[in-house]
Amino acid sequence: xxxxxxxxxxxxxxxxxxxxxxxxxxxxxxxxxxxxxxxxxxxxxxxxxxxxxxxxxxxxxxxxxxxxxxxxxxxxxxxxxxxxxxxxxxxxxxxxxxxxxxxxxxxxxxxxxxxxxxxxxxxxxxxxxxxxxxxxxxxxxxxxxxxxxxxxxxxxxxxxxxxxxxxxxxxxxxxxxxxxxxxxxxxxxxxxxxxxxxxxxxxxxxxxxxxxxxxxxxxxxxxxxxxxxxxxxxxxxxxxxxxxxxxxxxxxxxxxxxxxxxxxxxxxxxxxxxxxxxxxxxxxxxxxxxxxxxxxxxxxxxxxxxxxxxxxxxxxxxxxxxxxxxxxxxxxxxxxxxxxxxxxxxxxxxxxxxxxxxxxxxxxxxxxxxxxxxxxxxxx
Numbered sequence: 001x002x003x004x005x006x007x008x009x010x011x012x013x014x015x016x017x018x019x020x021x022x023x024x025x026x027x028x029x030x031x032x033x034x035x036x037x038x039x040x041x042x043x044x045x046x047x048x049x050x051x052x053x054x055x056x057x058x059x060x061x062x063x064x065x066x067x068x069x070x071x072x073x074x075x076x077x078x079x080x081x082x083x084x085x086x087x088x089x090x091x092x093x094x095x096x097x098x099x100x101x102x103x104x105x106x107x108x109x110x111x112x113x114x115x116x117x118x119x120x121x122x123x124x125x126x127x128x129x130x131x132x133x134x135x136x137x138x139x140x141x142x143x144x145x146x147x148x149x150x151x152x153x154x155x156x157x158x159x160x161x162x163x164x165x166x167x168x169x170x171x172x173x174x175x176x177x178x179x180x181x182x183x184x185x186x187x188x189x190x191x192x193x194x195x196x197x198x199x200x201x202x203x204x205x206x207x208x209x210x211x212x213x214x215x216x217x218x219x220x221x222x223x224x225x226x227x228x229x230x231x232x233x234x235x236x237x238x239x240x241x242x243x244x245x246x247x248x249x250x251x252x253x254x255x256x257x258x259x260x261x262x263x264x265x266x267x268x269x270x271x272x273x274x275x276x277x278x279x280x281x282x283x284x285x286x287x288x289x290x291x292x293x294x295x296x297x298x299x300x301x302x303x304x305x306x307x308x309x310x311x312x313x314x315x316x317x318x319x320x321x322x323x324x325x326x327x328x329x330x331x332x333x334x335x336x337x338x339x340x341x342x343x344x345x346x347x348x349x350x351x352x353x354x355x356x357x358x359x360x361x362x363x364x365x366x367x368x369x370x371x372x373x374x375x376x377x378x379x380x
Contacts, residue, residue: 236297
């Protein structure tokens with residue numbers, strides 16, 4: 001989503017950069033990197049995304065220096081200022097997110113501070129002209145952007161996060177600014193596009209935090225409520241609960257319990273027949289089957305139950321690494337434990353057509369499955 005939206009933003013910035021804008025509108029466009037960057041930084045700070053704050057702050061500083069220095073700075077000096085953005089983005093793309101006012105979070109404002117210091121030195125002609133000329137060719141800027149893109153792509157491939165995806169179109173916007181540095185407001189418009197990419201990423205991250213469960217990666221309770229409101233006609237609902245989960249937590253600890261929740265969530269994410277899984281809360285999950293009647297929903301839920309029952313959960317032994325290695329060694333794992341789930345399925349009928357009523361019926365069927373011995377699917 002961020003990649004697609006960011007590509008569209010960069011394309012719009014290219015069109016605006018080529019357009020001859022009237023002076024009032026041009027002044028608005030010139031102020032956009034500062035305004036959009038401020039909004040992106042505020043949103044990112046609210047959700048503790050320090051990398052977005054650092055990236056937005058970096059472009060705010062560079063855009064402000066370019067506007068303030070227009071006429072005072074030579075074109076080669078302005079080029080050097082723009083060169084500071086790709087290395088800053090590359091460093092931030094490799095970092096992790098931290099609380100903004102922690103030591104690590106504040107350290108991610110370092111690229112913006114370095115850009116400000118460089119702008120001050122350039123404005124006062126404290127940088128040797130020969131050094132500025134050596135760094136001023138635009139070809140060097142393309143090389144910096146390309147190297148930063150490779151680093152950002154590496155980060156995105158291994159993390160697949162919303163913030164990681166944002167650095168790629170933002171760097172494309174910086175490349176656009178390098179190509180149009182001497183075309184009036186075009187370079188500043190490109191920086192505004194980079195800020196818009198980070199604003200979109202911040203909004204998408206806020207949505208993900210609000211609607212997705214952080215532990216399992218499945219959509220959460222709020223997303224379920226939205227999905228329930230959209231159900232019409234033929235549909236079915238399954239309530240799924242991990243058997244004896246409290247007993248497991250008490251015996252093996254909450255870390256092992258979290259691993260079990262993630263394992264079950266991975267199986268539920270593969271739900272067949274067009275179903276969609278949600279974390280309801282605790283050890284309970286909900287599966288929605290739009291367009292399916294009760295029998296087909298029971299078949300799909302039974303397949304999920306069997307897949308989970310076949311899995312063997314290996315407790316983390318003292319020699320087992322925190323992350324799964326590429327070639328795991330069985331000797332590093334503790335004893336295997338069987339995990340099972342119980343499920344209740346209900347479908348919409350003429351007398352029970354409201355989604356909340358169907359959900360309550362599925363919950364009652366789940367209670368019956370537990371009373372009958374667990375590790376089974378019941379209907380109502």
